[in-house]
Amino acid sequence: MKRHIVTLAVLISLVIGLVVATDLTDIRLFDRIATNLCISLVLVLGMQVFMGNSGILSFAHIGFMGIGAYTSAALTIPVQMKGMALPDLYPVVAAVELSPYLGILAGGLVAALVAAALSYPLMRLSDAAAVITFFALLVVLHTVMLHWSEVTNGPRTLFGIPKATDLNLAAGFAALAIVAALAFKESRTGLLLRSTRDDETAAGALGAKVAVLRWQAFILSALFAGIGGALWGHFITSFSPKAFYLKETFVILGMLVIGGANTVSGAVVGAFMVTFAFEGLRAVESGLNRAQIFSEQVVGLTEITLALAMIGIMALRPGGVFAMREIGAILTRRARKKRDSS
């Protein structure tokens, strides 16, 4: 129990530290980066809840981010604006204008409901088939977002989402996500699920129950994704379906994988590491573009580097930075060893 508390303490202090440091420097750019980082934390932790405990890669995760974002948008865009932003929106929804905080929760809920409705058949698939089918689910969600113009404004950008997400809100949700992810991991469902993750015989012995366990984990992860998506929507105030597709999936997956998919600490640390690396690389990219070293715009450098990093980590340390044990476990064991030897 103690090591869990230590883990929570360390991870949440990272978030708090981030907020404090950003407030102290008082630079808008850093505020933006930090807020994005906190939103990423919510998303990565959501992915960790499913992938870390079940061992299955869910490529569909970002699709649920989109569901959350669009749900919250439809419910919170001021009624007067809705006429312009979503002219064809169904009258029932068009008349509604919720506070963004409710919108964010609604986004999470709707995402979780959709996940509950759609995903059960996928939970009985073998690992490779499941991954492939989740990938297809992502594409389908994307297609729906792209074409359901009444709700999403189609492939065009949706404007008018009220700006409600600031660093404190995002950090608050990030902290909540850390607690929830760890709680789930150590809960009965989480422990049972993890026992099936690597041991095929154990999975077979549990039979159909594995599907139910996975399903529960998936719903929880979709809740995180929906909330994260809505948070992001209220931060950026305008978006289009292409924000919820492969590129975003790649980045969030990279964060999780590099940090360590099996641990909550890994998810958190991975998000921090990749965000900082990304921002650094992006600065390099724009520096190169400004200096006009190449005739065309340098684009995609950050993705290429991230891809190489992911391949490298998989080759050298496939479990990620925190492959097996949470940071609390590592620290308490070290403390105990020191105590024992002294």
Add this chain to the structure above:
Amino acid sequence: MTMFIQFLIDVLSLGGAYALMALGLVIVFGILKLVNFAYGELIMVAGYTMYMVSGLGLPWLVMAGIAVIMAIMAGIATDYVAFRPVRAKSVTAVLITSFAFSTLLQNAAQLFISPRPRTVPLPEIFSATVEIAGVITPARNLITIAAAVTLLAFFAFIMKRSILGIAMRAAATHFTMTRMLGVPANLIISSAFAISGFFAGVVSLLWIGRIGTVVPGIGLEPLLIAFIATVIGGMRSLQGAVLGGFLLAFIDTGLNYSLPQELLKFRDAFTFSLVILILLWRPQGLMRGPATGQRT
């Protein structure tokens, strides 16, 4: 009656393309138990090769040949970059590296060639139309059917008769035992990737032949098709992949014909729902693969 023939030609030509896509994916999966996310990019490589050699004034078949060779080489490169470094590690690790490699290739194309579509040369015969039993259809469709049938038959022959094919089927069941009979492991693996690249190259010609241009993301749709065809067909079975391809083409074409106009753009969502129903009924796919105790 003409409607039926039209439907049949559409299903067969689409199914042929889908079956080839699926086969290229399954051949690596069956032996190595690894999902190759970078498969779509092999199609992209072939497409961009066609674009890059288009100015050289070579006959189309020669350009096509070069494109297919490049796809084969890219397939083998995928093995060295994304698979060999992590093969001993978990299955998830390989999924991630191949996904990363896929992103890398796409971004490289974006960076070094262009993010905008580039035209790919096509032979005139592709756009010529042909009349069969009262139905007018692009010659391309018939060529696709012919190519698919020929390649599938040739592939089945190789797998059944040649020593390499036998070795590959054996390796899919029990890799180590195959090595213990003296068959070099690396040869089997490289052959699988090369064949995968070959199919990707051919598919590329047929697939891009419908659009005429290539973009960095062109591999995504064929990849998805290959994925779904493989999953419904049964991931361990080569015949299953072919069956899955034709079934998927049947579903897609059927929906094309039957969905009302406003719902047509959601066709993929409907296809996917049907796929989910199939998977609910048969989670392991429609065809049983080689008998082993291992999970897929």
Add this chain to the structure above:
Amino acid sequence: MLEVNSLEVRYGAIRAVHDVSLTLAEGELVTLLGANGAGKSSTLLAIAGALRANGRILLEGQDVTSWSPERMVRNGVVMVPETRDVFPDLTVLENLRLGGYVRRSDQAGLAEDRERIFELFPRLKERGDQPGGTLSGGEQQMLVIARAMMSRPRLLLLDEPSLGLAPTIVDQIFEMIVELKRSGLTILLVEQNASKALEVADRAYVMRLGRVAAEGTAADIAAASDLKAIYLGG
């Protein structure tokens, strides 16, 4: 012909084989006995190149310790593992053809060998086009031995051929093993069925907990009173 010196095989932190040394002369049939978990299979797998090992393995004077399984087969050493590993979806003929992979350029020789094998194992000829998975346990054992013979090995490593088979079938299998020995093949036979093995072997080693606990001629070992003790532990 084969000399093994101080062989050590580890599975992670566990040592399955410690300091095992044995020799085989050409034409001999030597059997490796011992209870479950004694390290017999691991020893065989190490010789065959399928497991990494410390120590030295010499094949006719050449150091083959680090050789891959493919290379060992090319040099005439083939193993039939305890799991048999018939390829169930390949036909009997296809299984045999794969066994002859390293001699694939010599189609005439392979055809000859196939005929000779069918004389030795007539049941296999009958079932030529049937998938390997449909054969009975005894037939599968015959198939995997025949498959190994297709590469014309000099040294055959057999891991528990009698496993799971009825006594009459076991007798047939052992008759074939004797035939193979008579034709000049060198055989290293791992067996739990000590009495059958000692009937056909020239010499024997007894392993216990990863080490060689006894060695000698088959007659000596058969007569040894402490054999039971070695087998049953204590």
